[in-house]
Amino acid sequence: MSLLRPKxxxxxxxxxxxxxxxxxxVSVASKEFAGDEIPQRIRTFAQSSNDDLLYALRILAGIRxxxxxxxxxxxxxxxxxxHIASRRNNTHWIVTNLDERDTIMGADGxxxxxxxxxxRRYHPSVVFIVGxxxxxxxxxxxxxxxxELHEELGLSIVPVYVTGFSSQNAVSGYDTALHSLLKxxxxxxSAIEKNESLNLLSVAEHPQDRKEAQHLxxxxxxxxxxxxxxxxxxxxxxxVAARASIxxxxxxxxxxxxxxxxxxxxxxxxxxxxxxxxGTGRWLKSIATLLGKEDTAEELHSGKAAEIARQLGSFSLKxxxxxxxxxxxxxxxxxxxxxxxxxxxxxxTLTHLDRLHIRHLDELAARNPSLQIHVSDGQAFEEIxxxxxxxxxxxxxxxxxxxxxxxxxxxxxSLESLALVGYSGVVRLARRIKxxxxxxxxxxxxxxxxxxxxDAWFRRSHNWHxxxxxx
Amino acid sequence: MPHxxxxxxxxxxxxxxxxxxxxxxxxxxxxxxxxxxxxQYYLGGTRMSGxxxxxxxxxxxxxxxxxxxVVFGGGSRLREQLKNTVKVVQGDLYAIVTGCSTEMVGxxxxxxxxxxxxxxxxxxxxNTPGFSGDVHHGYHLAVKALIEQLPDIxxxxxxxxxxxxxxxxxxxxxxxxxxxxxQELGRLLEGIGxxxxxxxxxxxSVASWQQIPGAVxxxxxxxxxxxxxxxxxxxxxxxxxxxxxxxIGTATSTLLRRLTEQLKLDTIRTEAFxxxxxxxxxxxxxxxxxxxxxxxxQREFTLVGESAQVVGIAEFLGTSFGLLPRTxxxxxxxxDSVRQRLVTRLAAIVSGYDSEVxxxxxxxxxxxxxxxxxxxxxxxxxxxxxVSVELGIPFLALSFPLADRIVLERSYAGYRGATTLLExxxxxxxxxxxxxxxx
Numbered sequence: 001m002s003l004l005r006p007k008x009x010x011x012x013x014x015x016x017x018x019x020x021x022x023x024x025x026v027s028v029a030s031k032e033f034a035g036d037e038i039p040q041r042i043r044t045f046a047q048s049s050n051d052d053l054l055y056a057l058r059i060l061a062g063i064r065x066x067x068x069x070x071x072x073x074x075x076x077x078x079x080x081x082x083h084i085a086s087r088r089n090n091t092h093w094i095v096t097n098l099d100e101r102d103t104i105m106g107a108d109g110x111x112x113x114x115x116x117x118x119x120r121r122y123h124p125s126v127v128f129i130v131g132x133x134x135x136x137x138x139x140x141x142x143x144x145x146x147x148e149l150h151e152e153l154g155l156s157i158v159p160v161y162v163t164g165f166s167s168q169n170a171v172s173g174y175d176t177a178l179h180s181l182l183k184x185x186x187x188x189x190s191a192i193e194k195n196e197s198l199n200l201l202s203v204a205e206h207p208q209d210r211k212e213a214q215h216l217x218x219x220x221x222x223x224x225x226x227x228x229x230x231x232x233x234x235x236x237x238x239x240v241a242a243r244a245s246i247x248x249x250x251x252x253x254x255x256x257x258x259x260x261x262x263x264x265x266x267x268x269x270x271x272x273x274x275x276x277x278x279g280t281g282r283w284l285k286s287i288a289t290l291l292g293k294e295d296t297a298e299e300l301h302s303g304k305a306a307e308i309a310r311q312l313g314s315f316s317l318k319x320x321x322x323x324x325x326x327x328x329x330x331x332x333x334x335x336x337x338x339x340x341x342x343x344x345x346x347x348x349t350l351t352h353l354d355r356l357h358i359r360h361l362d363e364l365a366a367r368n369p370s371l372q373i374h375v376s377d378g379q380a381f382e383e384i385x386x387x388x389x390x391x392x393x394x395x396x397x398x399x400x401x402x403x404x405x406x407x408x409x410x411x412x413x414s415l416e417s418l419a420l421v422g423y424s425g426v427v428r429l430a431r432r433i434k435x436x437x438x439x440x441x442x443x444x445x446x447x448x449x450x451x452x453x454x455d456a457w458f459r460r461s462h463n464w465h466x467x468x469x470x471x
Numbered sequence: 472m473p474h475x476x477x478x479x480x481x482x483x484x485x486x487x488x489x490x491x492x493x494x495x496x497x498x499x500x501x502x503x504x505x506x507x508x509x510x511q512y513y514l515g516g517t518r519m520s521g522x523x524x525x526x527x528x529x530x531x532x533x534x535x536x537x538x539x540x541v542v543f544g545g546g547s548r549l550r551e552q553l554k555n556t557v558k559v560v561q562g563d564l565y566a567i568v569t570g571c572s573t574e575m576v577g578x579x580x581x582x583x584x585x586x587x588x589x590x591x592x593x594x595x596x597x598n599t600p601g602f603s604g605d606v607h608h609g610y611h612l613a614v615k616a617l618i619e620q621l622p623d624i625x626x627x628x629x630x631x632x633x634x635x636x637x638x639x640x641x642x643x644x645x646x647x648x649x650x651x652x653x654q655e656l657g658r659l660l661e662g663i664g665x666x667x668x669x670x671x672x673x674x675x676s677v678a679s680w681q682q683i684p685g686a687v688x689x690x691x692x693x694x695x696x697x698x699x700x701x702x703x704x705x706x707x708x709x710x711x712x713x714x715x716x717x718x719i720g721t722a723t724s725t726l727l728r729r730l731t732e733q734l735k736l737d738t739i740r741t742e743a744f745x746x747x748x749x750x751x752x753x754x755x756x757x758x759x760x761x762x763x764x765x766x767x768x769q770r771e772f773t774l775v776g777e778s779a780q781v782v783g784i785a786e787f788l789g790t791s792f793g794l795l796p797r798t799x800x801x802x803x804x805x806x807d808s809v810r811q812r813l814v815t816r817l818a819a820i821v822s823g824y825d826s827e828v829x830x831x832x833x834x835x836x837x838x839x840x841x842x843x844x845x846x847x848x849x850x851x852x853x854x855x856x857x858v859s860v861e862l863g864i865p866f867l868a869l870s871f872p873l874a875d876r877i878v879l880e881r882s883y884a885g886y887r888g889a890t891t892l893l894e895x896x897x898x899x900x901x902x903x904x905x906x907x908x909x910x
Contacts, residue, residue, distance in 0.1 A: 048533040049533075074481065081854075465555060
């Protein structure tokens with residue numbers, strides 16, 4: 001029990017030495033992560049970036065038949081509109097609408113009333129109570145509301161203790177949400193018999209990506225528990241008795257997989273994203289090996305690979321310098337895909353870098369030691385400065401500042417709503433790239449708009465504002 | 472004690488201040504808060520009003536305070552952030568806005584702004600914690616900061632254009648058509664010989680805000696514009712005309728005549744202008760009449776939006792276009808002092824027909840009201856699309872949040888905005904009829 005006893009897990013920087021600010025070559029990164037001490041970096045100038053609250057909401061948005069109560073002031077629920085507009089589920093987004101008085105007197109009474117009223121109105125299978133800076137600073141007593149009302153209403157109530165400030169890396173918010181989901185929804189592991197199903201861990205994935213992965217595994221004849229994206233809370237109880245867990249991404253669901261492995265003895269496969277022809281093949285084969293279905297996987301892979309090769313025809317990125325700016329594990333996979341398509345990597349921006357990425361860093365350092373890695377979430381000013389120097393032919397990114405990058409006149413493809421997983425993802429990406437490279441006219445129009453930044457900034461080194469943290 | 476809210480369309484004061492500052496060219500907001508505040512604003516504000524992203528990204532400067540600052544204070548972090556913002560980001564004015572965390576910690580924001588000004592940086596500040604109120608409160612805080620602090624930075628201009636009119640109460644993004652609406656109002660004021668001071672949108676910069684003291688009049692177009700008008704009356708003795716909402720269609724002529732009378736303008740010029748605009752709108756009505764009768768445009772509607780939009784649109788559709796306002800839902804929490812006035816006015820738009828007037832910002836409550844309203848057309852935000860599909864009723868998204876429309880310069884105000892509104896409502900009704908083979 002001890003693993004899940006705390007209210008929230010340790011932050012990624014404490015657990016995995018995660019960096020949110022860094023710039024250098026991949027060989028230096030690889031050396032730094034070979035050491036024991038990795039100093040944290042901070043920025044002396046910063047731009048808005050995701051926090052643990054926003055990442056936690058991404059996960060909660062995927063749980064069916066749920067009510068999400070953000071116990072805070074209005075603005076902490078603003079992203080709810082984004083999730084409603086995405087129309088991916090029927091989550092009800094609630095904010096307790098704390099005012100100044102509540103920040104002084106506390107507001108557990110308000111929270112209690114909200115939970116009871118929403119329970120009566122919707123009879124959801126689960127209610128999430130989500131923290132935020134106000135609640136964290138005030139140390140509001142969410143826990144006793146959870147315990148009392150769970151008892152009184154017989155309702156699953158899951159508190160998610162995100163704070164908005166205790167970790168510099170938003171990805172910690174995935175861990176905090178998953179910690180709470182596991183703690184409150186798995187029940188007694190011993191009560192469930194081991195089964196032959198596999199867990200497909202899908203955290204904040206594009207729905208089409210999740211379905212693509214699911215279809216591939218089903219073609220291998222595998223029974224799956226797909227979660228937490230678009231799942232019911234019952235899946236958590238099944239998951240702890242599964243035969244093994246396969247992550248759709250080694251990064252976002254890492255904590256989920258690790259706890260299932262350590263606490264419930266469900267082995268976690270260590271494998272990169274199923275992105276690209278070979279990447280998807282490796283992912284399938286690693287699962288098939290576990291199940292003794294190597295032949296079926298090989299057959300499936302070679303059939304699909306041949307079909308994709310036929311669809312790609314003469315498409316090639318030969319001679320095209322590509323800049324990649326993505327969440328970390330995604331970036332490493334897209335890098336492989338770009339190289340598979342014959343492209344050249346101009347540089348990388350990763351949302352964070354930590355011990356989970358050591359294998360990728362070492363491999364890259366051997367292959368392309370001088371490749372520049374920039375670690376940043378939302379720090380567009382640094383990226384723009386880097387891109388002006390590197391002048392890539394194509395930008396692949398999923399950040400909220402793709403539109404600012406496009407003002408440099410660099411052809412850009414946003415991967416935020418492009419499903420990349422599996423064999424078909426290769427064809428989708430190739431088509432988008434082909435179109436982006438075929439007509440630069442919109443980028444040329446955008447390039448006529450002034451940059452938000454001063455020329456003086458562009459004369460500084462890109463990492464001018466990244467400093468080692470003084471403890 | 473306010474109730475909890477589901478799917479609220481009114482975000483917090485910080486976000487309200489951000490949308491005001493981002494609507495002025497050359498103003499750079501400097502957020503002093505946790506990292507996510509700016510992204511929340513981007514996801515729940517900027518992206519919900521497609522076509523309103525000035526920087527191509529979330530706000531460009533944010534101190535992103537961490538645990539250390541929550542414990543020991545974030546003043547030094549703000550000092551550093553402000554200094555570097557001035558060095559990195561182009562701007563004519565830097566506006567510090569705060570979030571809940573830094574206000575709870577008690578950072579001394581005025582002192583930081585003063586330090587900046589001592590360095591000759593153009594810096595203002597507004598204390599905008601989310602817990603202090605909603606976006607409309609944020610609009611007030613930001614406007615107040617500009618009115619009160621700009622004179623400390625720049626001397627009052629020597630000369631002002633004559634016939635200058637400040638326009639207040641149109642809130643960027645909360646009115647998705649704010650740019651176009653301001654431009655149309657500007658065109659109308661110019662048409663009768665006045666000089667509009669739009670303050671927000673294209674070509675509106677700090678220079679526009681420096682002109683404020685020289686205006687002959689404040690034109691207030693929503694309850695939210697009353698506060699700035701009052702502040703200016705106190706400071707500069709500027710008089711005001713206060714409307715509850717946007718003038719749309721023929722209501723525009725009433726406003727233009729009132730302005731002409733109050734400011735003693737050339738009546739002949741005004742009447743000639745009105746006659747031209749009126750006759751043009753009348754021809755528009757005539758040209759769509761065949762579609763109107765054939766596809767049964769005349770119907771009872773429900774309208775969901777901010778009070779300024781509801782007043783303008785409901786009165787135009789009710790008094791010139793033959794539609795019946797069944798249920799009017801005002802989502803902006805107007806101050807208690809104006810509620811009764813709004814109810815009295817809106818309930819009796821069409822004589823002999825009672826319209827239901829409701830104040831609500833809760834998505835589920837609004838959906839329930841729509842379900843029971845038996846309306847035949849829903850005009851609302853993207854949040855009402857779902858219930859319109861459920862009920863099988865034609866729908867047009869025209870209030871915040873607009874998740875699935877791009878609005879650049881489209882207007883639903885004045886004469887030209889009336890024409891556009893007719894086009895959009897007509898299109899929605901025809902598309903619906905086609906889909907269901909009704910005509």
